[in-house]
Amino acid sequence: MNNQAYWVWMQQAINSGGGKLRSILERYGSLKAFYEAGEKDWRIESSIGRSELQKLRNFSIEQAENRIEKVYAVGQKLICYEDEEYPQCLREIYDAPLILYYRGTFPDLSHIPAIAIVGTRKSTENGRRITRSFARDLAKAGVVIVSGGAMGIDQSAHRGAIEGEGKTISVLGCGIDYPYLMGSAPLRREISEHGALISEYPPGTPSLAAHFPVRNRIISGLSMGILVVEAAAHSGSLITARDALEQNRDVYAVPGGLESTFSEGTNQLIKDGAHLVTSAKDILDDLESRCNWVREPSAPLSDKTALAAPEGLSPDGESVYKVLTRMPQHISVLQEKTDLPVAKLMAALTELEIRDAATECENNRYKRAEQEL
Numbered sequence: 510m511n512n513q514a515y516w517v518w519m520q521q522a523i524n525s526g527g528g529k530l531r532s533i534l535e536r537y538g539s540l541k542a543f544y545e546a547g548e549k550d551w552r553i554e555s556s557i558g559r560s561e562l563q564k565l566r567n568f569s570i571e572q573a574e575n576r577i578e579k580v581y582a583v584g585q586k587l588i589c590y591e592d593e594e595y596p597q598c599l600r601e602i603y604d605a606p607l608i609l610y611y612r613g614t615f616p617d618l619s620h621i622p623a624i625a626i627v628g629t630r631k632s633t634e635n636g637r638r639i640t641r642s643f644a645r646d647l648a649k650a651g652v653v654i655v656s657g658g659a660m661g662i663d664q665s666a667h668r669g670a671i672e673g674e675g676k677t678i679s680v681l682g683c684g685i686d687y688p689y690l691m692g693s694a695p696l697r698r699e700i701s702e703h704g705a706l707i708s709e710y711p712p713g714t715p716s717l718a719a720h721f722p723v724r725n726r727i728i729s730g731l732s733m734g735i736l737v738v739e740a741a742a743h744s745g746s747l748i749t750a751r752d753a754l755e756q757n758r759d760v761y762a763v764p765g766g767l768e769s770t771f772s773e774g775t776n777q778l779i780k781d782g783a784h785l786v787t788s789a790k791d792i793l794d795d796l797e798s799r800c801n802w803v804r805e806p807s808a809p810l811s812d813k814t815a816l817a818a819p820e821g822l823s824p825d826g827e828s829v830y831k832v833l834t835r836m837p838q839h840i841s842v843l844q845e846k847t848d849l850p851v852a853k854l855m856a857a858l859t860e861l862e863i864r865d866a867a868t869e870c871e872n873n874r875y876k877r878a879e880q881e882l
Contacts, residue, residue: 515540516589516607517573517711522561524709525604526590529556544570576711583686583712585612597842598623602730602756606709612685613701616653616676618731619834622796623653623678624761625732625753627725627746628662628739629771636662636739636771639763641669643736646789648675652796653704655680655732657724662738662746664696671703680728681708682720689716725749726756734759736792737783740774747774750783757872759795761786799871819866825849825857830866830877837874 519540523529533556537543543550551562580587587610588594596618599605616623624647626640644654644666654670656663658679670677679700683689685708700706709727710720725748729735735753737760740746750760760783765772779785786792822830825847832838832846844854858875861867868878 511574511577512541513577513587513589513592513608514570514573515544516591517576517587518544518565518568518570520607520711521568522557522564523607525606526600526602527604530590530607532556579712580610585610585685585712587611588615596731597838598733598836599727599730601839601842602726604726605730606727608711609707609709610685610711611705611707613703613705615705615707616678618653619836619838621651621653621676622836623655623732624792625655625728625735625749626662626666627656627728627735627737627749629741629744629746630659630661630663631771632661632665632739633769633771637665640665640738641672643738643763643789643792644669644677645673647792648673648677650789650793651675652793653678655728657681657721657728658693658697658700658706660693664693667696667700671699675703677704678731679704679706680724680731681706682710682724683716684708684710684712684714686712687715721745722748726752729753729756729758732758733796734761734792736761736763736786737775737778738763739765739771740778741770742773742777744774747778750778759784761792761795763787819864822864822866823857823860825853826860826864826866829854829857830861833861833867833875833877837870837876840873840875843875 533543533554537546548566551557551565587608590600590605590607594615598618626644628636628640640662648654648670654666654675654677656666656679658664658681667677667679677700685706697706709724722745729749729752735750735758737746737750753760760778762775762778762783762785764779764785765775784795828847829843832843840854844851847854858867862869865878867875869875
């Protein structure tokens with residue numbers, strides 16, 4: 510049986526990671542083992558509430574397998590929380606989705622940075638123009654643009670990324686096949702050709718107002734930072750900015766006129782400490798200074814160069830070097846990948862820094878140091 514079926518089954522009761530999922534995995538080791546333990550164990554599992562238990566009872570593994578078949582039948586794919594392809598940056602957030610359904614090609618965010626661009630649906634012509642300019646220039650530099658696919662700022666961000674011949678990801682608040690904003694169908698097709706349409710909701714899920722604030726955590730979770738272009742005082746974009754701060758992401762904001770209602774939210778973000786930016790260069794400079802990321806044009810490392818460790822490293826040093834990427838990873842992620850105790854992991858990272866093979870970034874994150882080719 511496809512192991513993904515157990516994740517689809519669990520998604521009926523728990524749609525995201527966090528304490529409940531961790532509790533189950535710590536006790537049972539896998540969702541398959543939890544399923545096979547049977548309903549008696551489900552009832553005594555403290556992290557499962559009464560309504561969640563009922564959902565597990567009412568959705569069988571056979572139904573989960575049928576859903577997976579339907580996903581592929583309509584031209585979509587899915588990745589689960591435990592899959593290697595699941596974005597590590599998203600796995601790090603507390604309430605990461607158990608499953609991502611997608612159409613297109615998921616960019617490898619372990620090697621290239623992503624910036625989310627959000628703002629009001631009722632945007633001004635100037636706001637849309639500024640958004641396209643930011644997205645186009647960021648995409649040309651190799652940054653993946655993430656947004657929500659809605660009218661206004663979101664769609665301008667996607668269009669700018671495509672104009673810049675870059676990659677873009679649209680995070681939807683409904684099933685990918687659901688006819689939401691049908692007038693945007695051509696843009697959806699373009700997005701799937703230049704990146705991916707993604708959703709935590711299975712095929713056929715309708716567009717509900719409650720879905721959109723929830724999906725915002727995915728927009729920010731996939732990104733290293735979030736740019737807010739136009740937002741009113743109570744805009745939903747500010748929810749995404751709040752999610753970004755809770756996930757330890759940077760928040761950038763474009764200032765606006767004092768009399769414009771569309772700038773009340775962005776100006777307040779700047780007053781609260783968001784980075785004031787007036788061009789894509791401001792964001793690119795910040796990414797390079799904090800993460801030692803090199804913008805395009807930069808030749809990708811060959812597989813040999815990427816995996817070959819410096820000579821004379823300790824066994825622990827070699828293990829850590831092999832899991833480092835050109836994008837910063839938190840020490841908790843490196844510990845999970847290497848299975849090293851914290852003391853040994855830190856000693857190995859120190860060894861790699863001394864050998865100029867690793868670089869420490871902000872917030873206890875490390876990346877592979879760029880090598881001269």
